[in-house]
Amino acid sequence: MLKIWGRLTSVNVQKVVWCADELGLAYDRIEAGRDFGLVDTPGYRAKNPNGLVPVIEDDGFVLWESNAIVRYLASRYSEGTLWPADRQVRADADRWMDWQATSFNPVIGPAFWQLIRTAPDRRDAAVIEAARETGEKKLAILDAHLATREFVAGPSFTMGDIPLGCSVDRWYKLPLPRETHVHVARWYAALRMRKGARQVMELALA
Ligand SMILES: N[C@@H](CCC(=O)N[C@@H](CS)C(=O)NCC(=O)O)C(=O)O
Numbered sequence: 001m002l003k004i005w006g007r008l009t010s011v012n013v014q015k016v017v018w019c020a021d022e023l024g025l026a027y028d029r030i031e032a033g034r035d036f037g038l039v040d041t042p043g044y045r046a047k048n049p050n051g052l053v054p055v056i057e058d059d060g061f062v063l064w065e066s067n068a069i070v071r072y073l074a075s076r077y078s079e080g081t082l083w084p085a086d087r088q089v090r091a092d093a094d095r096w097m098d099w100q101a102t103s104f105n106p107v108i109g110p111a112f113w114q115l116i117r118t119a120p121d122r123r124d125a126a127v128i129e130a131a132r133e134t135g136e137k138k139l140a141i142l143d144a145h146l147a148t149r150e151f152v153a154g155p156s157f158t159m160g161d162i163p164l165g166c167s168v169d170r171w172y173k174l175p176l177p178r179e180t181h182v183h184v185a186r187w188y189a190a191l192r193m194r195k196g197a198r199q200v201m202e203l204a205l206a
Contacts, residue, residue: 002027005044006053007036011105012066013054014166014200019070019159022196023077067097067163074159082159093153093160100163104142107134108171115174116205128176135171136179142168146183150190157194165191166200173205 002020004027006013020027032038033053040051048055048064055064063069071094074082084090111131114123142164145152152160168188192201
């Protein structure tokens with residue numbers, strides 16, 4: 001059976017769990033990271049020398065890096081659906097996965113750390129405001145893209161929606177004033193309806 005190591009409060013673990021749930025895969029999730037520890041043990045480090053979550057093991061194949069895991073699961077278990085058959089549609093999905101990891105997540109990360117993981121008396125309002133402002137600019141890019149398509153890679157839900165869906169979920173749950181991005185809001189509402197997204201969407205930030 002597929003094994004997933006990682007605590008569900010990690011946005012990167014959320015991607016993998018959502019993908020597995022979306023695919024209807026049976027899996028065993030082992031708590032790891034932060035309060036659960038385990039990531040510094042030799043056994044875990046042998047699987048992931050970075051000591052980070054998530055990690056999966058599928059038929060003896062060990063893989064870390066959340067977006068690589070989503071790609072692997074989609075290509076193995078959902079060819080033609082989550083893993084689009086058309087090369088250009090697949091590249092589009094892929095592009096938004098990279099954008100999530102390299103452009104959007106690094107921008108909203110500081111707001112998350114300040115507002116959720118830092119005691120109120122130690123928060124830096126300037127860091128929060130900078131993250132909010134840049135986050136809104138990034139969301140405007142996604143909003144313009146979603147103005148002409150239902151999901152990030154076209155009319156169908158693909159792997160490309162999962163990492164970004166997890167990050168946008170995090171963004172919407174942060175206690176921040178927000179600008180309206182109607183297309184992002186419509187897309188996010190559609191994601192929230194998906195059975196596979198339930199574990200992620202129902203979770204409070206921690
Ligand atoms: N690029 C990696 C980043 C993994 C990562 O930073 N994981 C964080 C949680 S989101 C982690 O393991 N933090 C330490 C911990 O939970 O103990 C990925 O996408 O998988």
